[in-house]
Every structure is written in C-alpha cells, then in structure tokens.
Amino acid sequence: MTQPASTASSIRKCISGRVVPIRGNDIDTDRIIPARYLRTVTFDGLGEHVFEDDRVAEGHPFDNSSYAGAAILLANDNFGCGSSREHAPQALLRWGIQVFVAESFAEIFFGNCVSLGLPCLQASAADVDRLMARIEAEPTLVMQCDIEAQEVRFGADRIAATTPAGTRQQFLDGSWDALAQLLDEPAAIEAAAARLPYLNGF
Amino acid sequence: MSKNLFEKVWAAHSVRDLPSGQTQLFVGLHLIHEVTSPQAFQMLRERGLKVMHPERTFATVDHIIPTDMRDRPFLDALAEEMMVAIEDNARDFEIPLFGMNDQRQGIVHVIGPELGLTQPGMTIACGDSHTSTHGAFGAIAFGIGTSQVRDVLASQCMAMARPKVRRVEVNGTLGEGVYAKDVTLHVIGALGVKGGVGFAYEYAGEALDRMSMEERMTVCNMSIEGGARCGYVNPDETTFEYLEGRAHTPKGADFHRAVEWWKGIASGDGAGYDDVVQMDGGAIAPTVTWGINPGQSCSVDGTLPRPEDATGDAASIVEALQYMGFEGGQRIEGTPIEVAFIGSCTNSRISDLREAARVARGRKVASGVKALVVPGSHDVRDQAQAEGLDQVFRDAGFEWREAGCSMCLAMNPDKLQGRQMCASSSNRNFKGRQGSPTGRTLLMSPAMVAAAAINGKVTDVRDLLN
Numbered sequence: 014m015t016q017p018a019s020t021a022s023s024i025r026k027c028i029s030g031r032v033v034p035i036r037g038n039d040i041d042t043d044r045i046i047p048a049r050y051l052r053t054v055t056f057d058g059l060g061e062h063v064f065e066d067d068r069v070a071e072g073h074p075f076d077n078s079s080y081a082g083a084a085i086l087l088a089n090d091n092f093g094c095g096s097s098r099e100h101a102p103q104a105l106l107r108w109g110i111q112v113f114v115a116e117s118f119a120e121i122f123f124g125n126c127v128s129l130g131l132p133c134l135q136a137s138a139a140d141v142d143r144l145m146a147r148i149e150a151e152p153t154l155v156m157q158c159d160i161e162a163q164e165v166r167f168g169a170d171r172i173a174a175t176t177p178a179g180t181r182q183q184f185l186d187g188s189w190d191a192l193a194q195l196l197d198e199p200a201a202i203e204a205a206a207a208r209l210p211y212l213n214g215f
Numbered sequence: 216m217s218k219n220l221f222e223k224v225w226a227a228h229s230v231r232d233l234p235s236g237q238t239q240l241f242v243g244l245h246l247i248h249e250v251t252s253p254q255a256f257q258m259l260r261e262r263g264l265k266v267m268h269p270e271r272t273f274a275t276v277d278h279i280i281p282t283d284m285r286d287r288p289f290l291d292a293l294a295e296e297m298m299v300a301i302e303d304n305a306r307d308f309e310i311p312l313f314g315m316n317d318q319r320q321g322i323v324h325v326i327g328p329e330l331g332l333t334q335p336g337m338t339i340a341c342g343d344s345h346t347s348t349h350g351a352f353g354a355i356a357f358g359i360g361t362s363q364v365r366d367v368l369a370s371q372c373m374a375m376a377r378p379k380v381r382r383v384e385v386n387g388t389l390g391e392g393v394y395a396k397d398v399t400l401h402v403i404g405a406l407g408v409k410g411g412v413g414f415a416y417e418y419a420g421e422a423l424d425r426m427s428m429e430e431r432m433t434v435c436n437m438s439i440e441g442g443a444r445c446g447y448v449n450p451d452e453t454t455f456e457y458l459e460g461r462a463h464t465p466k467g468a469d470f471h472r473a474v475e476w477w478k479g480i481a482s483g484d485g486a487g488y489d490d491v492v493q494m495d496g497g498a499i500a501p502t503v504t505w506g507i508n509p510g511q512s513c514s515v516d517g518t519l520p521r522p523e524d525a526t527g528d529a530a531s532i533v534e535a536l537q538y539m540g541f542e543g544g545q546r547i548e549g550t551p552i553e554v555a556f557i558g559s560c561t562n563s564r565i566s567d568l569r570e571a572a573r574v575a576r577g578r579k580v581a582s583g584v585k586a587l588v589v590p591g592s593h594d595v596r597d598q599a600q601a602e603g604l605d606q607v608f609r610d611a612g613f614e615w616r617e618a619g620c621s622m623c624l625a626m627n628p629d630k631l632q633g634r635q636m637c638a639s640s641s642n643r644n645f646k647g648r649q650g651s652p653t654g655r656t657l658l659m660s661p662a663m664v665a666a667a668a669i670n671g672k673v674t675d676v677r678d679l680l681n
Binding site: 037038039041043044047048049051052053054055056065066067069090091094095096097098099100102117119120121124125128129177178179180182183188190191192194195196198201202204205206208209210211212214215 | 227228229230231233234235236237239241243250251253254257262264267268271278279291293294296297300334336337342343344358359360361362363365366369370371372373374375376408409412413439440442444465469472473476508528530531534624625626643645646647648650652
C-alpha cells in the first residue's frame with residue numbers, strides 16, 4: 014500500500030532545539046559521511062559515523078558535549094555539495110538533526126533533505142555569522158526554527174530564514190514525501206509516456 | 216523567441232504540476248547501481264510497490280567492485296552483501312542487470328552512452344551526482360538521492376522544480392595538450408563550485424562543437440562540481456554518428472526518424488537563456504587543482520593563491536593549503552606525487568586512454584610511484600587491449616585493471632594510504648575522497664596524470680607530447 018500523502022507526524026511547522034554550528038563553506042557529503050560507510054544495504058547506524066574523518070582533529074563540534082543532543086545544524090555556504098549520497102542527511106538525521114539553517118545548500122542535498130522531512134532554511138551570511146558567534150558563546154541556547162513564519166528565533170533575537178514557498182507548504186501540510194503524489198494520477202504518467210517519440214518507435 | 220533544448224525536453228516530459236509548485240517529470244531512462252539502490256528497493260517492498268517500467272531501468276555494478284581480484288564472494292563481506300542485494304533486486308523486480316562478468320558492465324556513466332541507452336531529448340536519472348555526464352547527448356540528466364530512486368522506480372517520475380538555464384560558451388581553439396578536463400576545470404574555477412546552483416548548464420561554442428562525444432561527456436560530467444544539477448550539449452552530427460549502430464540505438468528507418476526528432480529538440484537559433492557566459496578556449500592551459508574542491512585550480516605553470524591576497528573566501532584557501540601541505544604563492548608544477556590514477560566516470564574512455572598512452576609510450580613510471588589505469592567498461596578495456604594500449608601502460612610500469620570506479624571514491628580496495636599525493640583523472644579532490652582521511656588529490660587530465668606518473672611530479676604534459 015502506498016502511504017498517505019501526509020500524516021499528523023509529518024507536519025513540520027516549528028522545530029525547537031539546541032544548535033550545533035559547523036563552520037566553513039563547501040562542506041561536502043564525503044566529509045559528512047565518508048564513502049567507506051556507504052558499503053551497506055540499509056541506513057542504520059550511519060549516525061555514529063557523521064563527520065568521522067573531520068572528528069579526528071580535536072574540538073569538532075560533534076564531539077563537544079555542549080552540543081550533544083542538538084536538533085539544529087547551523088552551517089555556512091554551499092552545505093552538502095558533492096556526492097548525491099542520501100546517506101549524508103540520513104546520517105545527520107540519525108545523529109539527531111531535524112532541521113538545517115545555512116547561508117546556502119547544494120541542490121541534491123536540499124532535495125534529499127526534503128524527501129526525508131528535514132527542512133533546510135536559508136539565512137544571510139551576516140545573520141549566520143552572528144548566530145554562530147552567539148551559539149559558540151552560549152551552546153545551550155535553544156532556538157526556534159519557524160518554518161511557517163520563515164524565521165529563526167533565539168532569545169529576544171530573530172533572523173529571516175527562508176525556504177521556497179512550495180517547499181514550505183510541503184512541510185506545513187506534511188506532504189514532503191513526494192511518492193504518494195507521484196502515484197496519484199497514473200493515467201497522466203501513461204499519457205506522458207505515450208507522447209514521447211523515443212518510447213513509441215519515433 | 217525559439218526555445219532552448221532544456222525547455223523543450225522539460226515540456227515534453229512534464230506529467231503535471233504538483234501542489235508544491237514542482238513539476239512531475241517523466242524519466243525516460245533510469246540507471247541504477249549497487250550503492251544507492253538497495254534502500255530504495257527496501258522502501259518499495261515496505262510499501263508493496265512494483266517497479267513501474269522495469270524495461271526503462273538498467274542496473275550495473277561499478278562503485279564497490281574490486282578492479283583486480285574479482286572472485287566471489289568478495290573478501291569484503293559488506294561489498295559482497297551489496298552485490299547480492301542488487302542481484303536479488305534485479306531478479307525480483309525484473310530489471311536487466313549488467314553484472315560484473317557481463318560484457319556490458321562498466322561505470323554506469325560510461326556504459327549508458329556506450330550501449331546507446333543514452334539518447335538526445337531524454338530525461339535520465341541515476342542515484343549518482345555524475346549523471347550529468349549523459350547531457351553530452353542533449354539529454355537532461357539528473358543525479359538523485361535514494362528516496363528519489365525509490366520515486367522513479369515506483370512511478371517512473373520525479374518531483375522537481377525547473378532550474379534556470381545558463382549558456383556557457385567556450386570559443387576559440389584549444390591548444391595542444393589542452394583537453395576537455397582542462398575546459399571543465401577552467402569553467403568551474405571561473406564560475407565557482409556553487410556558481411551553477413539553480414541552473415542547468417548548456418555548454419556551447421566552437422570548442423564544444425569540435426569536441427568528440429567522449430570529450431563532451433567529460434565536460435558535462437563535472438557540471439555538478441560547479442553546482443549545476445545538470446549540463447548538456449546540443450545534439451549534432453557528432454552525436455548522431457556516435458549513436459548509429461549501438462546496441463540500443465534505433466535501427467534503419469527508425470534511426471533516421473530519430474535523428475529528425477533529435478535535431479528538432481536542439482536549442483533553436485535565437486533561443487533565450489537566463490544567463491550567458493563566454494570564455495576563450497584558446498586561453499585555457501593544462502589545469503591542475505591544488506585544493507580541496509574542484510574550483511581550487513590553476514594552470515600547470517601557475518602559482519597557488521596567497522590567502523592574504525584573496526578577494527573572496529580566504530579561510531577556504533587557508534584550510535586547503537593546510538590540508539594539502541602547500542604554501543601560498545608556490546608553483547604547482549614540480550609537486551611530487553606518489554600515486555597516479557587514470558580512470559573514473561570523468562576520464563576512463565578509450566580516447567582518454569589513447570592520450571595517456573601517447574605520453575606513457577616508451578617511458579617508465581618514476582620509481583616510488585604507484586600508477587594504475589582503470590578502463591571505464593569491459594568494452595573500453597577490450598578496445599584498449601585490441602590497440603595494444605594495455606601493453607604500453609604495462610611496459611611503462613602502470614597496473615592495468617578491470618572496469619570500475621576504483622580509486623575515485625574509496626568504496627573498493629583501491630585507496631590512498633596516509634597522506635599520499637595522487638595525480639588523478641577523477642572528479643573530486645575533497646578531503647579524504649580517495650580513501651585515506653588525510654590523502655591528497657590533484658585533479659588533472661589523463662594525459663597530465665600520465666606525465667606526472669612518468670616524472671614523479673606534476674608536469675606540463677606539453678613538454679612530453681613533442
């Protein structure tokens with residue numbers, strides 16, 4: 014049976030939690046989950062290996078007990094670039110991340126996150142900088158990522174944090190898992206196939 | 216105003232508009248491999264779904280397979296489990312599988328074109344970011360994640376927002392010793408690793424017009440390294456000539472009708488674009504990366520940037536120099552290497568091996584350098600052997616391997632050790648990419664890799680071609 018397009022548990026309006034900051038532009042998915050952990054037929058257990066090779070160096074935020082239990086990952090520019098491996102957001106999800114805030118995201122990573130119900134919110138470089146400094150000074154700060162209001166609140170402060178209107182709506186009504194919609198109108202799929210010359214002997 | 220190829224192909228494959236504002240896009244060809252598909256099949260089983268068009272789906276194995284000892288079961292039990300999974304899934308869901316010993320096996324982005332599966336005007340999806348390769352034929356080809364692989368298996372469709380289209384014109388004539396790899400590294404260097412986010416790239420201009428299909432594949436392959444989800448070249452006589460007679464290409468009168476349709480989907484004269492950039496191909500030199508992303512490159516006779524002079528992201532330069540063990544301002548030429556890798560979906564085709572063999576012929580790999588050549592497919596291997604290229608490489612001291620992804624991505628036994636410096640014809644120089652968490656990668660053309668292997672250091676291949 015196909016799952017319903019949306020359920021109460023799939024709605025993402027506002028996600029609150031502590032924040033783990035990952036500084037640096039162009040953090041690629043090989044760094045998020047090294048390829049050797051892709052030798053698996055499930056996504057189970059990937060959370061243990063997030064940023065494993067970066068964490069060899071001392072002081073990685075994922076090893077800092079102040080950030081343990083964080084639900085929000087804060088990053089700079091072009092986060093998640095490189096390999097299309099869904100193992101990257103799957104690993105972060107299994108570590109406990111529920112929402113991302115960054116200057117920008119690589120597109121395949123963004124799409125993979127949507128498929129998993131993980132909102133990616135985009136904020137200005139200046140706001141991300143300010144937020145990173147604040148979190149580093151006060152790691153236990155709880156932040157609200159408000160997908161509906163398109164803003165992030167922390168203490169008395171707030172910044173704009175946006176996602177495209179269609180994506181926002183998918184999170185608000187819980188319809189981010191596209192498959193049910195894609196299967197909604199099989200006749201339309203057949204009609205599209207019937208129009209394509211290369212499927213019909215040119 | 217006439218339409219560009221992207222607009223035409225998108226419109227032809229649009230099933231309907233989704234409530235999210237995305238388009239439901241029909242996928243004409245779905246390629247799968249052993250790494251990103253097992254979880255997708257598991258999701259189908261959990262939801263009780265079938266593969267909607269198994270006859271439009273083709274599977275092969277490339278990422279995890281060894282390129283030397285290929286006996287089953289593999290020594291790596293995890294790799295063996297993945298092989299069994301794709302064999303079971305292909306059988307259960309009635310998908311053709313080009314297994315390890317099948318003549319049609321190879322790197323998924325090498326065999327699609329080779330078998331004539333990849334054709335102009337198609338939409339193509341594969342759970343691999345280098346799916347953009349197939350755009351060389353005038354197809355719109357997207358790399359996708361595993362949940363989207365599930366979507367395509369179940370519905371033959373994907374949900375996607377339409378990107379903008381940027382025309383990237385490379386004009387002029389490429390110099391001797393300057394290859395498609397240099398063009399793509401140059402484009403990424405100029406536009407940045409995130410310059411293409413939100414765009415499809417249409418590659419055009421005299422340099423692209425003159426390129427063979429294999430060279431165009433190299434350029435399109437690395438679109439994703441510039442942030443573009445896909446890249447393509449308009450189909451022309453070079454495209455049709457390449458396709459005629461291949462296993463899955465239409466035959467006889469069908470082929471002629473196909474060519475007429477393919478011509479019709481090319482961007483029209485005066486087609487509009489969201490952006491156009493122009494570059495002078497004649498100004499491109501053999502190019503080498505010095506950093507930890509493919510945008511951090513310079514010409515082989517150039518020098519590394521100094522962070523203190525940087526106008527952009529100085530922190531990224533500092534991080535890259537530190538990881539690579541380089542100093543700002545130093546020359547890249549002469550950098551000692553320990554490993555030389557010729558292969559990957561970017562540069563493992565017969566023309567790549569011919570150019571590398573031109574350099575290797577009659578020479579010897581420098582002592583202390585481990586050098587390997589990994590053909591992209593069984594067919595490439597056989598063609599190279601028929602031309603005696605394997606012997607040229609072996610005589611020079613290169614290892615000659617079986618087809619697979621090999622040292623591009625560290626999911627099989629071919630890996631860097633420790634801080635080894637590798638001259639590589641692959642596509643990513645990310646930290647740890649080639650299998651050692653501290654390993655270092657210098658991306659360059661296959662001919663440049665051969666030159667580096669011979670001299671034991673980064674070398675201007677033009678010095679060895681004369």
